[in-house]
Amino acid sequence: MLNGEKKISRPLRWAMVGGGRLSQVGYKHRTGALRDNTAFQLVAGAFDIDYERGKEFGVNIGVDEERCYPDYKTMFLEEHKREDGIEAVTIATPNGTHYEICKAALEADLHVICEKPLFFTTEEVLEIKELAEQKGKILGVTYGYSGNQMMMQMRAMIEKGDIGDIRIVELQYTHGFSSTEEADKFSDAQKWRVDPKISGPSFVLGDLSTHTYYMSQLIMPDMKIKKLLCDRQSFISSRAPLEDNAFVMMHYENGAVGRFWTSAVNAGCMDGQRIRIVGSKASLEWWDSKPGELSYEIQGQPAQKLIRAMPYLDDSCNADERLAALHVEGLSEAWANIYLKFAIAIDAKNRGDHETLENLIYPDINAGLEGVRWIENCVRSADQGAIWVDFEDVPTAQEVN
CATH class of the missing domain: 3.30.360.10 (Dihydrodipicolinate Reductase; domain 2)
Known part of the structure; x- marks a missing residue:
C-alpha cells in the first residue's frame, strides 16, 4: 500500500510545457505528479503560448514568477544555468509539437514525460529513443488509466x-x-x-x-x-x-x-x-x-x-493501493501511480540501478x-x-x- 512515504531520496525538480489554464489535461498531470510530494516538486513552467496568461497561472499555482517562462526554449536555457535547475519536464501540448519539444528537452539533459501519442511516425520515435539512450534519460508516456x-x-x-x-x-x-x-x-x-x-x-x-x-x-x-x-x-x-x-x-x-x-x-x-x-x-x-x-x-x-x-x-x-477498500479510487490515483513510477525510473536511471529499471512496469518509450x-x-x-x-x-x- 502507498501512503506517501518517499520512494526516492528527494523530490525531483520538475517543470511543465503546456498544461496551463485552458488545458484539458494539465491538472491531471499535476495531481498525478504532486499526489506524493516526495516524488516531484513543480518549480518552473512554460504553461501557455500566451506568456502573460501563463505567468499569471503559474504564480497562482505556486511557481515563482521568475521561473514562469514565455516558451520551452527559454525555460530549458535558463534552467540549465541554475544550480537548482529542473531535472524533468512534462510535455502537455498538442501532438504536433511533441517531437521537437522532446528532442530539445533531451538535448538539455532532461528526463521527459510526454502526452500520447508520442509522435507522428515510428521513425521519429526510434530517433528520439536513440537520443534518450545516448543521454541516459527516461522518456515516459502518460497513459493515465494504466496506473489503475x-x-x-x-x-x-x-x-x-x-x-x-x-x-x-x-x-x-x-x-x-x-x-x-x-x-x-x-x-x-x-x-x-x-x-x-x-x-x-x-x-x-x-x-x-x-x-x-x-x-x-x-x-x-x-x-x-x-x-x-x-x-x-x-x-x-x-x-x-x-x-x-x-x-x-x-x-x-x-x-x-x-x-x-x-x-x-x-x-x-x-x-x-x-x-x-x-x-x-x-x-x-x-x-x-x-x-x-x-x-x-x-x-x-x-x-x-x-x-x-x-x-x-x-x-x-x-502494492499500488492508496485509500483502502472503504473509499473510492479512480483516475487521479491511477495518474499518481504512473507518476510515482516515472520518479522511481528517473531516480534509478540517475543511479545506474539497472535491476530496478528492468523490473519496473510503467509506460516507457517502448510503450x-x-x-x-x-x-x-x-x-x-x-x-x-x-x-x-x-x-x-x-x-x-x-x-x-
Whole structure:
C-alpha cells in the first residue's frame, strides 16, 4: 500500500510545457505528479503560448514568477544555468509539437514525460529513443488509466493461468462528446484534435485507442498482434480524413482474435472504456465507470466481482493501493501511480540501478513506440480500403506521405 512515504531520496525538480489554464489535461498531470510530494516538486513552467496568461497561472499555482517562462526554449536555457535547475519536464501540448519539444528537452539533459501519442511516425520515435539512450534519460508516456491497480491484478491472473489460454480480446474506448460539428467550433482543445497538421494522421485512434491498446499490452505482455484490419469513418464530414469512429479487428500470434471499437460519436456515452479478456477457462472484464471492480467469470460457476484493496488480490495489485477498500479510487490515483513510477525510473536511471529499471512496469518509450506503431498500421489498413495488414510491417514516412 502507498501512503506517501518517499520512494526516492528527494523530490525531483520538475517543470511543465503546456498544461496551463485552458488545458484539458494539465491538472491531471499535476495531481498525478504532486499526489506524493516526495516524488516531484513543480518549480518552473512554460504553461501557455500566451506568456502573460501563463505567468499569471503559474504564480497562482505556486511557481515563482521568475521561473514562469514565455516558451520551452527559454525555460530549458535558463534552467540549465541554475544550480537548482529542473531535472524533468512534462510535455502537455498538442501532438504536433511533441517531437521537437522532446528532442530539445533531451538535448538539455532532461528526463521527459510526454502526452500520447508520442509522435507522428515510428521513425521519429526510434530517433528520439536513440537520443534518450545516448543521454541516459527516461522518456515516459502518460497513459493515465494504466496506473489503475486492477490492471496488475488482470496481468497476474492471466500469468497464473486463471483464465486459461487467451482466445478473445474485446476492447472499447468511446464517448459521445464529439457527436456534433459544434464541438469542433467552440472548444480549442477539440479544434486541434481534428486538424491533421496538429493531431497527426488520426483523431480517435490516437486520442483514445492508444490508451486502451497500451493497457491491453500491460495486461497481456506476451500477446503480440500478427495482423489487423481497420475500418474508420468520419461521421462529421468536416473531420475527414481524420476519423471520429473506427473498428479494428486483430489476429494475434497465438491464434487469439480481437476487436476494438473507438469513437467520439457514441452519443450519450459517458464511460466507454472497457476491457474483456476471454480465456479457455474463464473471462476477466474491467470498465472505467467502476475502476475498482474486476469481473471474474469462470465457466460453469457463479460470476465473481473482485474489489480493489482486498487481501485476496495479488501483491502486485495491492502494492499500488492508496485509500483502502472503504473509499473510492479512480483516475487521479491511477495518474499518481504512473507518476510515482516515472520518479522511481528517473531516480534509478540517475543511479545506474539497472535491476530496478528492468523490473519496473510503467509506460516507457517502448510503450510510446507501440502506440505510434498501432496508429500507423490502423491508418494504413483503413486508407487501403479496410484491408488486413501485417502488424510489424510498418511503413516509412515516405510511404505514409
